[in-house]
Amino acid sequence: MKKNVLIIGAGGVAQVVAHKCAQNNDVLGDITIASRTLEKCEAIVASVREKNALKVDGKLEAHALDAMDVEATKALITKTGAQIVINVGSPFLNMSVMSACIETGAAYIDTAIHEDPMKICETPPWYANYEWKRREECEKAGVTAILGAGFDPGVVNAYAKLAYDEYFDKIESIDIVDINAGDHGRYFATNFDPEINFREFTGQVWTWQNNEWTSNKMFEVGKEWDLPVVGKRKAYLTGHDEVHSLSHILKVPTVRFWMGFGDHYINVFTVLKNLGLLSEQPVLTAEGQEVIPLKVVKAVLPDPGSLAPDYTGKTCIGDLVKGVKDGKEREVFIYNVADHKEAFEEVGSQGISYTAGVPAVAAAMLIATGEWDVKKMANVEELPAQPFLGLLNKIGLPTRIKDENGDRALEF
Amino acid sequence: MKKNVLIIGAGGVAQVVAHKCAQNNDVLGDITIASRTLEKCEAIVASVREKNALKVDGKLEAHALDAMDVEATKALITKTGAQIVINVGSPFLNMSVMSACIETGAAYIDTAIHEDPMKICETPPWYANYEWKRREECEKAGVTAILGAGFDPGVVNAYAKLAYDEYFDKIESIDIVDINAGDHGRYFATNFDPEINFREFTGQVWTWQNNEWTSNKMFEVGKEWDLPVVGKRKAYLTGHDEVHSLSHILKVPTVRFWMGFGDHYINVFTVLKNLGLLSEQPVLTAEGQEVIPLKVVKAVLPDPGSLAPDYTGKTCIGDLVKGVKDGKEREVFIYNVADHKEAFEEVGSQGISYTAGVPAVAAAMLIATGEWDVKKMANVEELPAQPFLGLLNKIGLPTRIKDENGDRALEF
Numbered sequence: 126m127k128k129n130v131l132i133i134g135a136g137g138v139a140q141v142v143a144h145k146c147a148q149n150n151d152v153l154g155d156i157t158i159a160s161r162t163l164e165k166c167e168a169i170v171a172s173v174r175e176k177n178a179l180k181v182d183g184k185l186e187a188h189a190l191d192a193m194d195v196e197a198t199k200a201l202i203t204k205t206g207a208q209i210v211i212n213v214g215s216p217f218l219n220m221s222v223m224s225a226c227i228e229t230g231a232a233y234i235d236t237a238i239h240e241d242p243m244k245i246c247e248t249p250p251w252y253a254n255y256e257w258k259r260r261e262e263c264e265k266a267g268v269t270a271i272l273g274a275g276f277d278p279g280v281v282n283a284y285a286k287l288a289y290d291e292y293f294d295k296i297e298s299i300d301i302v303d304i305n306a307g308d309h310g311r312y313f314a315t316n317f318d319p320e321i322n323f324r325e326f327t328g329q330v331w332t333w334q335n336n337e338w339t340s341n342k343m344f345e346v347g348k349e350w351d352l353p354v355v356g357k358r359k360a361y362l363t364g365h366d367e368v369h370s371l372s373h374i375l376k377v378p379t380v381r382f383w384m385g386f387g388d389h390y391i392n393v394f395t396v397l398k399n400l401g402l403l404s405e406q407p408v409l410t411a412e413g414q415e416v417i418p419l420k421v422v423k424a425v426l427p428d429p430g431s432l433a434p435d436y437t438g439k440t441c442i443g444d445l446v447k448g449v450k451d452g453k454e455r456e457v458f459i460y461n462v463a464d465h466k467e468a469f470e471e472v473g474s475q476g477i478s479y480t481a482g483v484p485a486v487a488a489a490m491l492i493a494t495g496e497w498d499v500k501k502m503a504n505v506e507e508l509p510a511q512p513f514l515g516l517l518n519k520i521g522l523p524t525r526i527k528d529e530n531g532d533r534a535l536e537f
Numbered sequence: 538m539k540k541n542v543l544i545i546g547a548g549g550v551a552q553v554v555a556h557k558c559a560q561n562n563d564v565l566g567d568i569t570i571a572s573r574t575l576e577k578c579e580a581i582v583a584s585v586r587e588k589n590a591l592k593v594d595g596k597l598e599a600h601a602l603d604a605m606d607v608e609a610t611k612a613l614i615t616k617t618g619a620q621i622v623i624n625v626g627s628p629f630l631n632m633s634v635m636s637a638c639i640e641t642g643a644a645y646i647d648t649a650i651h652e653d654p655m656k657i658c659e660t661p662p663w664y665a666n667y668e669w670k671r672r673e674e675c676e677k678a679g680v681t682a683i684l685g686a687g688f689d690p691g692v693v694n695a696y697a698k699l700a701y702d703e704y705f706d707k708i709e710s711i712d713i714v715d716i717n718a719g720d721h722g723r724y725f726a727t728n729f730d731p732e733i734n735f736r737e738f739t740g741q742v743w744t745w746q747n748n749e750w751t752s753n754k755m756f757e758v759g760k761e762w763d764l765p766v767v768g769k770r771k772a773y774l775t776g777h778d779e780v781h782s783l784s785h786i787l788k789v790p791t792v793r794f795w796m797g798f799g800d801h802y803i804n805v806f807t808v809l810k811n812l813g814l815l816s817e818q819p820v821l822t823a824e825g826q827e828v829i830p831l832k833v834v835k836a837v838l839p840d841p842g843s844l845a846p847d848y849t850g851k852t853c854i855g856d857l858v859k860g861v862k863d864g865k866e867r868e869v870f871i872y873n874v875a876d877h878k879e880a881f882e883e884v885g886s887q888g889i890s891y892t893a894g895v896p897a898v899a900a901a902m903l904i905a906t907g908e909w910d911v912k913k914m915a916n917v918e919e920l921p922a923q924p925f926l927g928l929l930n931k932i933g934l935p936t937r938i939k940d941e942n943g944d945r946a947l948e949f
Contacts, residue, residue, distance in 0.1 A: 400838065
């Protein structure tokens with residue numbers, strides 16, 4: 126049994142995490158929100174209070190923290206008595222925050238792989254580049270560290286684990302498809318930090334096919350999918366954290382990630398990329414100022430948080446799993462549909478942030494209750510899927526399945 | 538009779554001007570090239586020497602100069618004994634350089650209207666915003682100041698003047714069409730300073746139609762033209778310096794400027810503009826750095842000078858003039874065709890720089906010989922066209938005409 130949560134980050138996902146923690150503070154205890162910019166944390170606290178989101182009376186506080194500073198993070202963990210840290214700040218912070226957790230004994234949760242700010246699209250094996258190097262260290266310290274506990278990675282890993290445990294004797298392929306059929310009404314915007322968003326797509330795309338890493342260019346391999354609720358949408362092979370962990374942990378021969386993109390997004394992205402404006406390497410202006418182009422692109426784009434009030438439409442994210450059960454070939458699509466407007470009304474963020482933030486809170490609750498407090502490092506597919514998906518059914522991200530028996534809600 | 542030339546600027550156009558001045562230094566005397574960056578000036582001097590371009594023995598020197606500093610510019614004029622200043626630096630410099638000329642008595646030549654760095658696409662009347670305010674001052678000082686003596690504005694103004702004097706009793710409209718049918722082989726590049734290039738197109742487009750200023754959006758009004766050599770090309774209404782001066786000085790009811798653009802240019806431009814990346818107003822990055830997006834775009838784009846070696850194809854720029862002669866409606870197209878590769882072989886710059894730089898040297902030669910040394914401020918259409926066009930026939934930009942009598946070279 127662990128209690129008291131420290132949320133690191135103050136973006137759209139942190140906002141969702143704070144609201145959901147508040148809604149479940151009978152399980153989670155005190156809540157602290159910390160990021161470099163105190164005002165952003167305070168705005169989240171104000172938003173939680175405005176919605177009266179705290180289920181029971183309890184602490185809800187904002188703190189300024191540079192989470193690259195391990196000692197400062199340790200001090201805040203100690204001061205707040207946090208036994209669970211939900212890291213939804215920049216992916217550049219993962220290793221620092223993990224160090225603070227290992228040294229204080231607090232449980233660690235994140236939603237995306239660690240990134241080095243000076244490297245884009247590192248080559249696989251991704252988790253093995255940073256996180257998995259610290260497995261022994263976590264186990265020795267008895268620290269629970271749950272990696273990639275957002276939606277994708279996160280919930281889609283649990284879908285894969287469920288399929289692996291319940292629906293197949295042998296899985297041949299997992300295709301994770303992420304479609305955002307929402308409309309934010311702007312000329313162009315990214316749904317989360319543009320810097321992180323673009324970094325995903327500027328290098329080579331890596332997928333795991335027939336038991337080996339396969340590389341191609343971004344937007345090179347596209348396919349039209351026909352998914353529940355959102356209908357026909359084009360998605361493209363994209364490198365994504367869970368391709369590595371699922372192929373490695375569940376030993377599935379083919380794991381691919383497909384991200385939906387409209388032609389307009391691809392055009393804007395292509396122009397920016399070809400001009401060199403998505404580069405993380407500094408350039409020198411004629412006036413001698415050293416500038417990182419990607420940071421300027423980020424500065425001119427809408428703040429992803431600002432999109433939420435006008436965002437309409439739905440997301441559909443799921444796993445198409447193919448394989449064999451009882452000697453027969455079969456395929457199932459396990460998925461969730463989320464609604465941007467409903468997300469905004471509940472927690473003040475759009476659907477993309479909602480799908481990323483709610484699972485991290487579910488993971489925290491399972492650590493609090495002990496079910497996922499495994500005292501070692503684990504990816505989501507190494508943990509029992511049913512308590513996680515069952516909890517998500519209750520707190521906002523219900524699971525559905527579509528197979529030869531139809532399209533229906535899954536109960537756990 | 539005036540002698541000795543000070544060239545201000547060290548870009549592609551300055552390179553052309555230096556070569557052409559050298560080729561005609563029997564008329565022009567000593568040549569000095571000055572800009573903020575001495576190395577750029579020295580590179581131009583080296584290029585002129587490499588081609589053995591100096592017609593007769595004579596001085597050819599590079600100097601560092603911040604031409605915003607009027608006193609420094611005056612001192613350099615005095616030191617070099619320059620009686621003619623060709624300003625082909627940034628359009629932000631015009632007023633400062635003009636001050637230095639007025640105070641020293643040197644003749645002034647430029648190729649584009651003055652611009653305030655903090656304003657984009659100022660509303661008409663353009664020349665009246667800055668240059669024409671100083672007409673009396675020039676006249677009083679007896680200083681020759683020739684405005685807009687590049688190709689467009691410049692040669693196209695002389696074409697209009699020629700049509701006005703020789704081919705029409707009454708002109709109804711002048712449509713200036715500028716088509717670059719060249720290919721630089723890059724994903725995207727501008728043919729001159731990107732900052733200046735984009736500034737032309739980010740605001741409203743102003744044209745003079747039926748004796749009044751008419752405004753529309755950039756790329757809103759397009760038309761396919763079928764021109765000599767370059768064939769069918771689409772061009773769009775664009776605001777341009779000479780629309781103002783020609784309508785005002787020649788009292789023509791309709792003066793329009795059409796700039797040719799390919800769909801790819803328009804797409805890149807539209808993306809950058811809609812994202813706010815062409816803004817001359819600073820933005821703040823997440824790290825707190827103040828940056829002007831347009832300057833970052835400039836920094837990532839190819840240096841226009843670097844395009845020259847690979848540039849192939851031709852430009853066609855001319856005036857379609859409609860009106861009445863001897864009671865009959867007629868129309869003539871007066872134009873020049875230039876070749877990128879030939880320009881590079883002769884002076885080491887591409888065709889766009891060539892067409893802008895050669896006319897400024899022709900203007901300098903006409904000041905040197907006295908024909909254009911009018912001791913006041915003048916736009917090109919206020920000066921006799923024939924000596925100018927006759928000289929251009931000899932030094933690289935021959936004039937052709939297409940009318941009811943066919944398509945032929947014009948001799949003067």
